Amino acid sequence: FYTPQPREIWKVLIIGLIMGAISIALSRFLMSYFIQSTFTPLLDLTLPYRGIVNFLILTSVAIINIVWNIQEDNINNIKRKQESENLLREAELYNLRQQLQPHFLFNSLNSIIALIGANPDEARNMTFQLSDFLRGTLRKENNQIITLEEELDHLLLYLDIEKVRFGHRLNTSISSSEEIFNNRLPAMIIQPLVENAIKHGLYNVTDQVEIKIKCHSNDGQLLIQITNPFDTEEQSKPKKGTGFGLSSIQRRLYLLYGRNDLLETQIQDNIFISTLKIPQYD
Structure with a gap:
């Protein structure tokens, strides 16, 4: 059955890091534009903390996304397994029904052959x-x-x-x-x-x-x-x-x-x- 590939997990993490960097840069620009310059040193001082918070938030979102995908794959795997079992069950049922006909047909034909002369x-x-x-x-x-x-x-x-x-x-x-x-x-x-x-x-x-x-x-x-x-x-x-x-x-x-x-x-x-x-x- 299909399982998530490692490269897909890395892709999600890399995208999360890129989005985190963009978020930090954008927030720095907007805050410096709207907030007075006297608070700029404070913004610079809190930048690492804000970066950590953003990273944790985006990482959490990425992890939730990964877990969601894994769960979805598991559900699909279960459905595929059930479909496979149903196909096998139908095939076995068909074979069981077919066992009946050759046996009965053989007996009936033997009887017909015996009756033809008599x-x-x-x-x-x-x-x-x-x-x-x-x-x-x-x-x-x-x-x-x-x-x-x-x-x-x-x-x-x-x-x-x-x-x-x-x-x-x-x-x-x-x-x-x-x-x-x-x-x-x-x-x-x-x-x-x-x-x-x-x-x-x-x-x-x-x-x-x-x-x-x-x-x-x-x-x-x-x-x-x-x-x-x-x-x-x-x-x-x-x-x-x-x-x-x-x-x-x-x-x-x-x-x-x-x-x-x-x-x-x-x-x-x-x-x-x-x-x-x-x-x-x-």
Whole structure:
């Protein structure tokens, strides 16, 4: 960061000395012009003292000027640092969001490829659904924060694709009142949690599995709860793929809100529960 250069400090001091000399000479001339000659020796006698006083005054002004400039530079440095941190934060947020798309796209394309031979019509429908989903994703690239209604509409497109992949095995329910549709939250923050619920809820399961998404408002927060069946014994076995981890979601929430307590997970009676708490600011 920029700091004041020594030559600038010397420049201020030299200017102060020059102005002090001019001030002393000018005061001597004016006083000798307006005051009787009998007081001239007194003026000469007090010249050193007046010079010292003038020098101290001008030096004080110079020091104040230097301190003011240093303070101004410090403020500018802080602003530049904050701007730099904001740019880094935005870059990290962008990278976190981009991690989601290749993973989901890879899975969807694999499903389409698998369907082409067995069910071409279903493969074509899934291709159109994937196109609609990605088009909606591109529209949201410039919007870090969107409404709950927009987020749920986008989530439904995602679930349509997943239902093609998993067929009768996947059943989902979304409950939310229209009163909170205008609540705001980070774009595409629910999808990775639902993807995580599908991944673990349907792992090694042939029966129908229900993924529930519940949205409500409480105490100035938008609360979103995602639940899925969770078999502790099955989940302890190694699985392929890493997906978009909960730690990435936690990191994104921290970058946006500066808090580490906005995503909670727990297991109750073989049900895995993820809870998002999104602060609502006026």
